[in-house]
Structures are given as C-alpha cells and as structure tokens.
Amino acid sequence: MPAADTPADAAARAPRPAVFSPLYRQIKDLLLKSLDQGEWKPGELIPSEIELAMRFQVSQGTVRKAVDELAAENLLVRRQGKGTFVATHHEPRAQFRFLRVVPDAGEPAPPQSRFLECRRLRAPADIARQLDLRTGDAVVYLRRLLSFGGDPIVLDEIWLPGALFKGLTAERLAEYKGPLYGLFETEFGTRMIRAEEQLRAVGADRQVAQLLGVEEDSPLLLVERVSYSYGDRAVEVRRGLYVTAHYHYRNTLS
C-alpha cells in the first residue's frame, strides 16, 4: 500500500507553477479557508500544531510558519501552554484596535454609544460601489453618537450590506453592550479584519454641530472607512465626524 499523498509530494510532482508558492503559504490559505467557512469561530481554539501537521501531512515547522503569519495579521492569537485561538473583537486586547480616538490628556476610557437611527434603505451609488453592490441593493443604515465621559466626540454613519445583516434592529443595538464589531461577528458571522481609512478636515454643518455640541463651521476630522472581512470582501462603509478639541486620532508610522 502506497503512503498517503502529501502536499509536499504533490508539490514535487506538479509542473513548475508560474509563480512559486511555498508549502507554508498553501497551508495558510487552507487555514484561511477554514476560518472563512466558519470551521473555527471567533474565540474558539483551533487544532494544535501537531494535529494540523498530521492533517495537512507536513512538518510542524511548516504549520508553524503559516500560523505565525496569520497571528501577525491578527487573525489568530497564540497562547503559550493553551493553544491557538481565532481572534475576536470581544477580547479586551482587540477591543479598540479600530478605534483610534484618545484624549489629549489622561487615560483612554471606553466610549458610550447612542444610536440615533437604524433603517434599511437602497444603496446610493457611491456606497454601493464601495461595498461591491449594485445601486439600489438593500443596505442597513446606522447613525450613532460616541461619547467619552458624557461628551459627544464622534458622530458615525454606517452602511452595511443588507443581505449580511438581516436581523439588525434598533432594539438589538440599544441593548447590546460592547464593541459593534463584536456584535457583528457573533450575531451575523461577519468578522472585520482590516480597514482602509481616508482622513480629512471639514466644517460642521448645522445639524452635525448641534449633535456634537460645537459651533457651526467648527473644524471636524472626517474619517471615511471601508472595512473588509476574509478574502478582502468589503462589508462596511463608515463615515465618522470627530470633535478634536480635546481628543485626537493617533497613528503610528513604522
């Protein structure tokens, strides 16, 4: 009886590919596929390196390199002695990974969220384009105010693909504690793993000024975000207006 056909065997037999893809990257893609398909859900333990090595018929070192890359991209979290877990927006570590507002002085505090609006509407052209939908497709539209210590700081508008967020209602949002992305991942199976932002300075219009408690035409920081899930699928458009008198947006360049 011949030995099992391993990925390494197959790779050796296969014709030289146009672009060389190392084994560990193929393993990484398989792991990504399992994550995308929900074989292991956020917060759950994935199989040990040894088990994965047996499953894919490669050495533990090769699995290790694949997992290393996924951990570096914040998709997995390694815990020595315990195992490797699927990253989640619920754990405190990742809680505010996407929230870059911090006070000019003093310690960052968790924000209070107040939802002003939650309705379904037909996607405007620009939103549809960014979400890879057709103009007029159903989207969920949210509006909310983030406050720190009682002071309103961020006014967010959020658009989500209607097909992915069917049961999302104002009630669900009002009763929910914790980060929005945590809700998305546990209730709608959509995990945000990456986002692109464009920052600008704009003046406050009357309605916005009133909501944020600033004067009309006050300078505000406009943050336009597109968030992506597995496989670079765009799943959220967000447009935030930040009052930056006593708070700022922090960024690290490296």
Add this chain to the structure above:
Amino acid sequence: MPAADTPADAAARAPRPAVFSPLYRQIKDLLLKSLDQGEWKPGELIPSEIELAMRFQVSQGTVRKAVDELAAENLLVRRQGKGTFVATHHEPRAQFRFLRVVPDAGEPAPPQSRFLECRRLRAPADIARQLDLRTGDAVVYLRRLLSFGGDPIVLDEIWLPGALFKGLTAERLAEYKGPLYGLFETEFGTRMIRAEEQLRAVGADRQVAQLLGVEEDSPLLLVERVSYSYGDRAVEVRRGLYVTAHYHYRNTLS
C-alpha cells in the same frame, strides 16, 4: 583545549533571568547595536546569515529569526540571492513610507518642497520635552511648503536637536533633491525608523491661509509627529497643516 564559549553555553550556565530572553532576541539586540553604532550604514550590505551565525556562535536559524524581526520592522531589507541590506530612505520603496497624503483621484505624484525658513533657536518648553532636551537647548527650526503639481498642500514646521544637525543650512536644503529623511540619514547619520502622530482638525489662521492659498478659518488637518531613531530616541518634532479639499491622509487598520 576547550571549545569556544558560545552564547548558548553562556545562557545555559547563567542563572535563570527574571525575564526569559530567547537567544534570537539577544542576537537581534546585538544587530541593533551594530546598526545604531553605524557598523553598517543605510543601503549597505550586512554580513550573510552564515557569517553572522559564526560570529555569534549560534545556528543560522537563530540568526534568521533575529533578522526576520528586523526586516519586519523595516530596519533591514532582505533580497534573495543578494543578501540583507540596511534599509534606507533613499530607495523608492521606502521613499514615501512616512508621507500619507494622496490625491482623492489619480496617481500619487512626488511632491515639490520649498523651504521658507531655516534657523537655529532655543527650544520652547513643549518641543524640548518631546525631544528629551532641556528648555533653551539649541534646536534647528525649519518651515517648508509641500506642493503637488503646483498646488500647495502641506505646510510643515520641523524642530530638530541642534546637537545632531550642526551643518544644516537653508542652502543645503534648497539644493537637495529627494526625501528629507534621506538627507538626514546620509548627511547627519540620523535615521528615522518610527513615528507617532496625532491628528486633529483646526481652522487656518491668516498667515497659514495665505501660504496655502485657502480662505481664513478653512478647516485644515493638523498632523503632529514625533519621530524616533534607534533605541526610541526622539529626534524630530513635526507639525504639519494639510489642505484636504482634493487630497487626504490615508491609513490602514489591521
């Protein structure tokens, strides 16, 4: 005759340290020290992994892991078949690593730089604090305008420690082509490797508005940056005002 005493031997003999530091991290620190001390200058080739392994008396795999981390931090650049090089702000890849302004539409173009001011002065209290100097210590103060396709987009104020930037004059700046950080690294031996930024929206005062060609009180994006060299030494404070009508500051969250 006894064999040479290797780091591994020493580690085995040494009393258990309070915090465990793996060999590859010790090697990394040694490499960092060599980089800091200028043993290998930006753009230069460092010794091969095999040579480094012999020099430090560890396996090639251990050196590899140390170099991997330094490459991930953009301090070294690996090139298959050629060797490992010290990263430099001159190579096109890293050229605009710290410049986050891009046009809303169309391809990013290289900026034109015009220096408005270059003088030495005594550090104000806040600048001194950020540069880890004493109030009144000498600093170099620059002011410059960045334009894209003829349109002024960014007005920068820059403060540098006087002790590190002795020969920096308006003439040097005017005749220099290329990124400022390239000049700093080749002419003054100071390489920027990391920066922290704080972003805000502010209104344009009269002088600024005139220089940037916008109306007074127009909203501008204020970017306050502190740049660090090896060993987390702060070596630059920068305060930039960005016109974001047709350009924006891009950022990736992951």
Add this chain to the structure above:
DNA sequence: TAGTGGTCTAGACCACATA
C-alpha cells in the same frame, strides 16, 4: 558555478497552563 536568502524537515529541549 558559487554564494545568498528561502523552504522544509526532524528532533531535542524549554516555558507555560492545566489537571
């Protein structure tokens, strides 16, 4: 052809968490 980094393996041992 020689030298470099890149991949893959197998095995030993360490650090950490849990039972």
Add this chain to the structure above:
DNA sequence: ATGTGGTCTAGACCACTAG
C-alpha cells in the same frame, strides 16, 4: 504528568543573483 506553543539546532534542498 501531560499537552500546548516557543526556542534552538543541523542538514538537505530550492530559488535567485551575479560573475
């Protein structure tokens, strides 16, 4: 005591560059 990830080693072979 056991199982997990973390470190370190040694060696084979591959991909890429350059003389």
